[in-house]
Amino acid sequence: MSKHAFKLARGLAEVLIGVQSVGICGSDLHFWTDGQIGDFIISSPMVLGHEASGVVIAIGEGVTDLQPGDRVAMEPGVPCHHCQYCKSGRYNHCPDVKFASAPPYNGYLTNYVTHPATFCFKLPDHVSFDEGALLEPVSVAVHACRRVSVGLGSKVLITGAGPIGLVCLMVAKACGASVLIATDLESTRLEAAKSCGATHTCLIDKTSTSRQVAEDVKRKIGASPDITIECSGAASAISAGIYATKSGGSVLMVGLGAPLATLPIVDASVREVDLIGVFRYVNCFPAALDLIASGKINTKALLSHKYALGEVLSAFEMAKSGKAVKVIVDCSSKE
């Protein structure tokens, strides 16, 4: 059993979980290749993986709403519950959050973990473990769409059609967005965007300027997007988003790229285009689960590759290759 859970516990009643499906995310790849992301530095061996689902094996004292055999998805960040952010309901900013797979806390790429029951979400029978693992990235998209109230008739530009861009696209569509245009440098990613509901796509030529990309987007949809959801982390994409977005609109910065970027800040100011940060999620797992369980979004379209835990190296290599959309590791296998 992973030891991390005892550090994560925070006095909350816990359950023992047999891990089933774990998705590999870009941050797992960064930790694998670089050993760090910004100030998060891995200094001793650590288990990766934070997009996870499993089966409750045993319940600890005080657990009332879960039973052995329940199928659950785990929310990986357990905040302190005491600071001003936790008390005001913005626990994603808790300075003392213990987040599985962010050092020093172990993640879920293992056979068994313990986890606070209140951060486990029971999956209905028809939601697979693989879909359960995707509650985590879908929650990022739910939080992003809530930050600017994507709604009926919204025209939305999504820059970067990787897994995060694709879930943002699906959730924005479920919110009622009527125009969804996705940009990417790779045509395969744009094909995926079309199958996830994009009404338009825009293949970016690396030699194009951000202004040219913005003009192309506006020409294709015949209007300026109300909202840009930036999901690549590329400074040029944030710039294109600013130039494209209508005056008074918003650019959501989901993508996390270089710590410093040169952006057309005067254009954003004089046209009152709001630049909005997005970090993880707050109380979004229930909505993410409802979206999947009700069929409002079809995350099955994202599940491209699956490996046993013993083949985890191949799983990481496939995820790194860029040929996959979402790679899942089956942690129920014991070899």
Ligand code: NAD
């Ligand atoms: P990914 O690398 O799989 O996808 C990024 C996509 O952007 C790729 O398809 C790439 O071809 C495309 N791209 C690169 N430059 C571009 C440009 N100039 N214009 C348009 N597209 C471009 O990554 P992902 O897993 O989908 O994650 C996307 C981003 O979201 C990452 O930066 C990740 O760190 C970030 N993220 C943020 C949060 C958060 O809480 N804010 C949570 C999860 C992930």
Ligand code: ZN
């Ligand atoms: Zn806190």
